[in-house]
Amino acid sequence: MNATSTTHTRRGPNAREVVVTGIGLALPGVATYGDLLGPLPGEGGFDPVTGLTGRELRHKDRASRLALRAAEFALHDAGLTDAASMFTGAAEATAVVVSTNLGNADSVCEATDTIARAGVMGLSPLGLPQTSSNVIAGWVAIRYRLRGPNLTVCNGATSGLDALAWARNLIVAGRADAAVVVGVEPANDVVTKVFGEQSTDAAIAVVLEPADAAASRGARPRATITGYARARNLTAALASTGVTEEGPVGLWLADEAGAAEAGAGHLLAAPRRIDLESQLGPLSGALGVLQCAAAAAHLESGATGNALATAGGPRHDATAALLLTPSSATRPSTQERGQHP
Template sequence: MSSAHSPAPARREAVVTGVGLAVPGLTLPDELLGTVREGGFDPRTGLLGRDLRHKDRASRLALRTAAPALRDAGLLGEDGSAGYTGNGDATAVVVSSNFGILDSVCSFADIIARDTVLGLAPMGLPQTSSNVIAGSVAMAHGLRGPSVTLCNGPTSGLDALYWARALLVAGRAETALVVGVEPDGEAVAKLLGAAAVDGAVALVVETAEHAAARGARVRATLSGCARGADLTAAVTAARAGGPGRTDGAEAPGPAVDLWLTDRPAGEESAPEDPPPVRAAAVLDPTASLGLCSGALGLLQAAAAVAHFDTHAAHTALATCGGPEDDAVAAVFLSGPARTA
């Protein structure tokens, strides 16, 4: 018997191959970076249609962003008539939404208070389940892999990327449709004290092997994902590659080309501490979009992908959460011309 050790298994890279937006006033991801175009998505007209009847607002927004993302990844025909062309059994849906069903739950609570449970409409009951958004997207496109919804506060969007990557690395799926959505509504406005973004964003994430096999265009690589007690801990863990790295390779260092944050300038770290990241440029999407909550991390990732479209060799870091939250999430992304 040979005493030679078997080589360590190759790491399954997670890459982004498609992006879709359903954000008021925006059409393409580069508009998250400041590109200006006329028109853009309008929820007043963009959420109509027979396919959206009897669905809650968050699910309608998610469906409106899922199709463009799948089409961008080459997994859906131009008019959608051909249906999903990937392997539905190996495609996961991961959704991030902190307030997606809040209006539905409050509405049903009001009905019960007024008319008892006899006043409830059976068709509306699924809208009180957090996973109704993921379920709606999965059923619309025949995606039968794992279906997951996260609703755990400011880090939720980046956590969704974390779990999508984990599903791919673990071999539970070969493709994941990751959606971040936050609808505006009366209950949401009362809770937050301001309007939410009333939009959605979707990313198609798949293994590098699967993307290469079907000839897909790689837009970005998820080089490392992690959560930590504070910004420094999260960035350090993500820089090391996060869960799933088995080859001991170094991830991008603390100097990045673009830092996507949700912290106002000067609040990233304590004044006496050195900054945990050196960035050539810093962008906070909430400055132009307002409260994004569970959609924020994925909007950050979409902005990074748009950045890589014109700066292929760059790296980006997305971070969400701060001292007032239970954790900070960090995700390193690399342009297609640079590998981790």
């Protein structure tokens, strides 16, 4: 997919409606996804010191451990795990799609440093799997025995929104009956050097399912993914996403550059706008999935208008836009948004 193309996935009359049924956070300072609507509390939430330990997390890179925790919370939130935290859905048809741009960069750098210093014989067989570009998605699939499509998207600024679109497409096309989408970037020296500033551990997972399947098992849908586009600029992306005057945007998740991009027109003239990176620091591949969680919180709150997430822009090769709308089957929650045991 190149920067000049415009790809959209608005729902046709025969397409399956895809909804968000579970959300899990492994993000310091953010206790629930409802907190993303701000102002952020800056305390509480996930503790990497205590939360990234345990037998099942041994011999794994930091990004994989964060992703596994977020996936655990999301699957529990969706009602797809039992008392022993084992997956109870259709494992053979559940996909895993991970968005990360720098997730295992530290493992790759460590391996190349070892080769330069001691040759290939200096490499540890326990560390080599962490150099695979798909290692995070692989660990999530192994942990829950998920045998559906398994892929990693590392597409720059638009990566998180692109991952959600790929997961939705897999469900609409019948390649998967559900999908676990994870956006993750770890805090380490390598990532900090790339960003040029201190990074923050960030992992967010969402569970996507067809609306009819969610309804049949009594799951609570948080939002419907209605449209997506990736195009050269914001104007082109919005034109293919499904933003209309009949369905105005109530919340726009965008950074300062996206908000300043010309041509958005009156459709985005007066929405509430939240820039998550201005509060949390650089999020890279985790951004789009985190935006999806914030959009779900907005729609669950009963606020007016749909939710739009955009990423990329003039400084990047493209702009991606994702439109989320309320689910017709939404029912009251029995727990606080994003609350986990």
